Amino acid sequence: MSEMPKAYDPKAVEAPLFESWTAGRYFEQSVVEGVSPFSIVIPPPNVTGSLHMGHALNNTIQDVVIRRSRMTGRPTRWIVGTDHAGIATQNKVEQKLAAEGLSRRDVGRERFIEMCWEWRAEHGSTIISQLKAMGCSCDYSDEHFTMDPGYQQAVRKVFVDWFNKGLIYRGKRIINWCPRCSTALSDIEVEHEDLDSHLWHLRYPLKEPVGAVDHVVVATTRPETMLGDTCVAVHPDDERYTALIGSMVVLPLLGREIPIVADEHVDPAFGTGAVKVTPAHDPNDFEIGERHGCPKINVMAADATITAEGGPYEGLDRYEARTRVVSDLEEAGLLVKTDDHLHSVGHCYRCHTVIEPWLSDQWFVDMKPLAAPAIQAVRDGRVVFHPKRWENVYYHWMENIRDWCVSRQLWWGHQIPVFYCDACGEMTASETDLTSCSACGGEVRQDPDVLDTWFSSQLWPFATLGWPERTPELDYFYPTGVLSTARDILFLWVARMVVSGMYFNDGEIPFRDVIIHPTVFNAEGRRMSKSLGTGIDPLDLMEHYGADGMRFGLMLQTTGNQDIKFAEDKLASSRNFANKIWNASRFVLMNVDEDYVPGEPEAATVADAWILSRLAGLASAVDEGLLTYQFGEVARALYDFFWNEFCDWYIELSKSRLAAGAAEGASDEAKAARLTVQRNLVFVLDTALRLLHPMMPFVTEEIWRRLPLSPEASSDSLMVAAWPDPSALARLADEGAERSIGRLIEIVTGVRAVRARYSLSPKQGIRVEFKTASEGDNRWLEAEFGLIHQLAGISEFIAGVDTVQPAHAAAFVAAGVEVYIPLEGLVDFAAERTRVGGELEGTRAELEKLDRKLSNEGFLAKAAPEIVEKDRAKAAGLRDTVASLQAQLLELAE
RNA sequence: GGGCGCUUAGCUCAGGGGGAGAGCACUUCCUUGACGCGGAAGGGGUCAGAGGUUCAAAUCCUCUAGCGCCCACCA
Numbered sequence: 001m002s003e004m005p006k007a008y009d010p011k012a013v014e015a016p017l018f019e020s021w022t023a024g025r026y027f028e029q030s031v032v033e034g035v036s037p038f039s040i041v042i043p044p045p046n047v048t049g050s051l052h053m054g055h056a057l058n059n060t061i062q063d064v065v066i067r068r069s070r071m072t073g074r075p076t077r078w079i080v081g082t083d084h085a086g087i088a089t090q091n092k093v094e095q096k097l098a099a100e101g102l103s104r105r106d107v108g109r110e111r112f113i114e115m116c117w118e119w120r121a122e123h124g125s126t127i128i129s130q131l132k133a134m135g136c137s138c139d140y141s142d143e144h145f146t147m148d149p150g151y152q153q154a155v156r157k158v159f160v161d162w163f164n165k166g167l168i169y170r171g172k173r174i175i176n177w178c179p180r181c182s183t184a185l186s187d188i189e190v191e192h193e194d195l196d197s198h199l200w201h202l203r204y205p206l207k208e209p210v211g212a213v214d215h216v217v218v219a220t221t222r223p224e225t226m227l228g229d230t231c232v233a234v235h236p237d238d239e240r241y242t243a244l245i246g247s248m249v250v251l252p253l254l255g256r257e258i259p260i261v262a263d264e265h266v267d268p269a270f271g272t273g274a275v276k277v278t279p280a281h282d283p284n285d286f287e288i289g290e291r292h293g294c295p296k297i298n299v300m301a302a303d304a305t306i307t308a309e310g311g312p313y314e315g316l317d318r319y320e321a322r323t324r325v326v327s328d329l330e331e332a333g334l335l336v337k338t339d340d341h342l343h344s345v346g347h348c349y350r351c352h353t354v355i356e357p358w359l360s361d362q363w364f365v366d367m368k369p370l371a372a373p374a375i376q377a378v379r380d381g382r383v384v385f386h387p388k389r390w391e392n393v394y395y396h397w398m399e400n401i402r403d404w405c406v407s408r409q410l411w412w413g414h415q416i417p418v419f420y421c422d423a424c425g426e427m428t429a430s431e432t433d434l435t436s437c438s439a440c441g442g443e444v445r446q447d448p449d450v451l452d453t454w455f456s457s458q459l460w461p462f463a464t465l466g467w468p469e470r471t472p473e474l475d476y477f478y479p480t481g482v483l484s485t486a487r488d489i490l491f492l493w494v495a496r497m498v499v500s501g502m503y504f505n506d507g508e509i510p511f512r513d514v515i516i517h518p519t520v521f522n523a524e525g526r527r528m529s530k531s532l533g534t535g536i537d538p539l540d541l542m543e544h545y546g547a548d549g550m551r552f553g554l555m556l557q558t559t560g561n562q563d564i565k566f567a568e569d570k571l572a573s574s575r576n577f578a579n580k581i582w583n584a585s586r587f588v589l590m591n592v593d594e595d596y597v598p599g600e601p602e603a604a605t606v607a608d609a610w611i612l613s614r615l616a617g618l619a620s621a622v623d624e625g626l627l628t629y630q631f632g633e634v635a636r637a638l639y640d641f642f643w644n645e646f647c648d649w650y651i652e653l654s655k656s657r658l659a660a661g662a663a664e665g666a667s668d669e670a671k672a673a674r675l676t677v678q679r680n681l682v683f684v685l686d687t688a689l690r691l692l693h694p695m696m697p698f699v700t701e702e703i704w705r706r707l708p709l710s711p712e713a714s715s716d717s718l719m720v721a722a723w724p725d726p727s728a729l730a731r732l733a734d735e736g737a738e739r740s741i742g743r744l745i746e747i748v749t750g751v752r753a754v755r756a757r758y759s760l761s762p763k764q765g766i767r768v769e770f771k772t773a774s775e776g777d778n779r780w781l782e783a784e785f786g787l788i789h790q791l792a793g794i795s796e797f798i799a800g801v802d803t804v805q806p807a808h809a810a811a812f813v814a815a816g817v818e819v820y821i822p823l824e825g826l827v828d829f830a831a832e833r834t835r836v837g838g839e840l841e842g843t844r845a846e847l848e849k850l851d852r853k854l855s856n857e858g859f860l861a862k863a864a865p866e867i868v869e870k871d872r873a874k875a876a877g878l879r880d881t882v883a884s885l886q887a888q889l890l891e892l893a894e
Numbered sequence: 895g896g897g898c899g900c901u902u903a904g905c906u907c908a909g910g911g912g913g914a915g916a917g918c919a920c921u922u923c924c925u926u927g928a929c930g931c932g933g934a935a936g937g938g939g940u941c942a943g944a945g946g947u948u949c950a951a952a953u954c955c956u957c958u959a960g961c962g963c964c965c966a967c968c969a
Binding site: 004006007008192194218219220221222233265266267270271272274276277278283284285286287299341342343344389390392393396397400487488490507519521523525556558559561562563564565566567568569570572573575576577578580582583584585586587588589590591631632636639640647649651738749752753754755756757759761762763829846850853856857858859860861862863864869870871874 | 896897898899900901902905906908909912913916917918919922923924926928929931932933934935936948950951961962963964965966967968969
């Protein structure tokens with residue numbers, strides 16, 4: 001067994017361990033007939049991506065769940081891969097071209113796509129190697145990509161199927177257009193932001209005056225769109241305007257004559273109650289235009305410059321056009337006023353350019369009928385969200401779902417498998433490429449657009465398992481167990497996976513539990529973002545704290561309710577925690593003899609019974625906590641157990657027996673006792689390392705492999721060692737031992753406090769006198785004196801029910817026992833009086849409160865009996881304490 | 895406009911009807927053979943505010959204030 005260095009060094013350990021896991025093929029999982037599996041599909045990171053804090057958190061969560069499952073012996077597989085990320089990847093390659101002064105059109109579609117593949121080959125594995133650095137136990141032997149040939153086939157099948165069923169259709173609609181990416185976006189790819197802007201009031205002259213009225217004033221936030229106005233709408237019941245309905249106005253600047261129409265959509269209370277209607281540039285206006293048969297004039301080109309329809313404004317950028325239109329109107333005396341106005345402006349979620357509502361031909365998925373079963377699956381509890389409140393968000397969106405615009409005017413992605421025949425106008429969706437028209441045999445051309453990246457991502461849980469082939473993997477691993485993700489892709493991805501997963505798998509859901517994890521914000525509470533420079537690089541964190549330190553630090557901060565305002569000090573604690581475990585293990589291993597024989601743990605002493613009982617409690621808390629995804633609680637329980645119970649107390653409590661058994665001329669009994677302690681130390685460490693392994697895989701594995709375990713308990717890797725079974729460990733529970741050690745800790749702590757107060761050197765032995773309440777307590781103290789002696793440095797003691805407080809003694813009450821420590825010449829009586837007085841006051845106040853409660857009839861009548869009993873016992877204890885503190889005060893007064 | 899979450903120690907946060915907790919920071923002491931990435935002992939909080947329910951409220955309900963987020967066809 002190699003020597004353990006004094007400090008845990010993650011860098012020396014992590015890479016070789018990961019190598020050994022890969023070599024051992026522990027990440028891989030094939031079909032095991034007759035055994036129920038557990039699987040997770042990783043949310044595929046973009047090939048363009050590199051690890052950020054959100055990934056770090058999400059993948060730690062998944063790895064924790066996966067590693068626990070694997071250790072229980074269940075066939076477990078974490079399916080990994082990347083997403084082709086249409087817009088993001090295309091942007092990267094376009095940037096590369098731009099550096100050479102080229103655009104994608106310069107190189108052509110075919111070459112451009114080739115370059116995307118090259119880019120992927122070069123950069124696409126970055127994030128995968130970062131996942132490995134984190135220790136994520138994905139099945140890397142079977143990595144997927146949303147543009148793999150098989151995956152492409154799956155996408156085409158889905159498209160063709162929905163097309164043939166009429167669930168995908170082509171339509172000319174107002175969609176969200178990003179002029180920079182030059183593509184349509186779905187509604188949920190638009191991020192709205194409230195911006196300070198203006199509400200311009202424009203005067204539109206009537207062609208013929210109606211009575212005294214010769215104009216109408218409209219209000220708009222986008223004056224440049226007036227170039228495309230084809231009517232003005234007012235509410236039919238708005239008396240201000242009823243006389244004008246049917247009249248014509250002359251559109252300023254262009255001179256076009258357009259009608260005034262009545263439409264229920266108009267809100268008379270907003271603006272002037274008259275609305276300029278631009279059917280080609282606003283979804284509402286589109287509807288109004290449809291209702292009144294108004295033409296749709298598109299005044300904007302794909303790059304958001306004004307088209308020829310804009311007459312003199314042709315060629316201007318939309319914002320230049322806005323400025324010009326406003327100033328020209330003002331000059332013409334047609335600008336009535338300009339109000340400040342806060343309004344919500346849509347931005348592209350990829351490049352943050354302001355979105356233009358734009359009329360164009362696009363493909364849509366009819367989501368309503370598809371959503372219904374997916375809603376039902378959550379209602380039935382077949383899919384469960386954690387935390388549960390996200391289900392309401394899901395319902396709200398799904399029940400109000402709108403058609404999904406799935407076509408994108410990009411080159412990188414799944415090209416829409418629709419073939420047009422220019423000769424006969426036939427339109428065919430086909431899983432295979434067509435060269436000729438199925439109707440007339442004429443030449444066909446494929447739709448040039450590609451599909452929304454999310455259209456392919458939605459197939460991830462089954463396309464990665466070989467669908468549409470009915471593979472053994474698909475049969476076995478689908479549905480997956482858990483889907484863990486950030487909340488911002490709840491609609492973009494999660495909901496759509498439920499929809500398509502159920503549709504294409506005979507109604508079978510894609511995953512049972514959905515974990516919506518917290519969002520990671522930086523210390524200032526701002527979203528971590530690379531472009532804002534507000535992010536922290538997980539690789540830097542791993543450099544400083546080790547992969548385990550980062551993982552555990554994140555787990556400590558993960559709770560169901562609150563987002564994470566990233567606290568780096570938690571990572572420092574976690575790194576220290578790893579080091580603590582390392583050194584505790586070093587202690588254990590240093591105290592295991594060459595000829596140590598592994599064996600069962602044994603509660604030979606109260607201390608043994610106590611730690612075994614605590615261990616049983618830990619196992620059950622960790623197991624239960626992981627099954628309910630309470631990561632923060634589990635992390636704290638592990639931390640607390642290892643540090644505060646195992647290291648601070650059990651190891652200390654074990655030292656005397658270890659030493660006695662190793663001493664020269666030790667008796668056989670002492671030697672046997674030493675062996676028992678060794679076995680207990682090894683057992684507790686072994687079990688606790690197993691429980692900690694999912695969160696801290698590296699340090700636990702490194703230590704665990706050094707443990708002297710029996711062949712049955714051992715294996716080549718902790719990764720595949722047996723997960724502690726809480727119900728089997730429950731036999732170790734021992735309430736009496738827990739109570740007993742609890743009291744011992746109280747007394748030891750009290751004595752140490754006296755030591756600290758009077759600066760007594762730890763080496764200085766002290767005499768302690770106990771006044772107990774019963775003979776039982778005396779026997780208990782005598783029995784445990786060895787431990788108290790060792791931990792508190794007591795050289796001699798007496799215990800009795802009639803002990804009297806010695807003169808010049810520090811005194812306190814702990815665990816129902818009065819403790820006196822004679823300190824001739826050392827006690828500062830004034831200070832002691834103040835301290836005891838303060839304690840007395842506090843105790844009295846507490847007692848008074850409790851007495852009031854206990855004399856309250858309502859309480860006695862209605863509270864649970866065990867609560868009343870507990871409070872009575874507590875009051876009795878407090879009364880004793882008050883009495884002894886009073887006695888002490890009297891003593892100190894002399 | 896609708897909805898959700900948060901407000902607890904100097905900081906970051908757990909807890910969630912019956913004893914106010916952790917980590918970090920702070921104070922004092924300790925070169926104790928597992929660990930100074932450590933040990934021991936401490937100080938520090940009207941659990942945002944106001945009402946209500948209850949024998950009992952940090953915890954449940956209502957309202958208020960502040961912060962953050964999501965949804966919505968807010969010309």
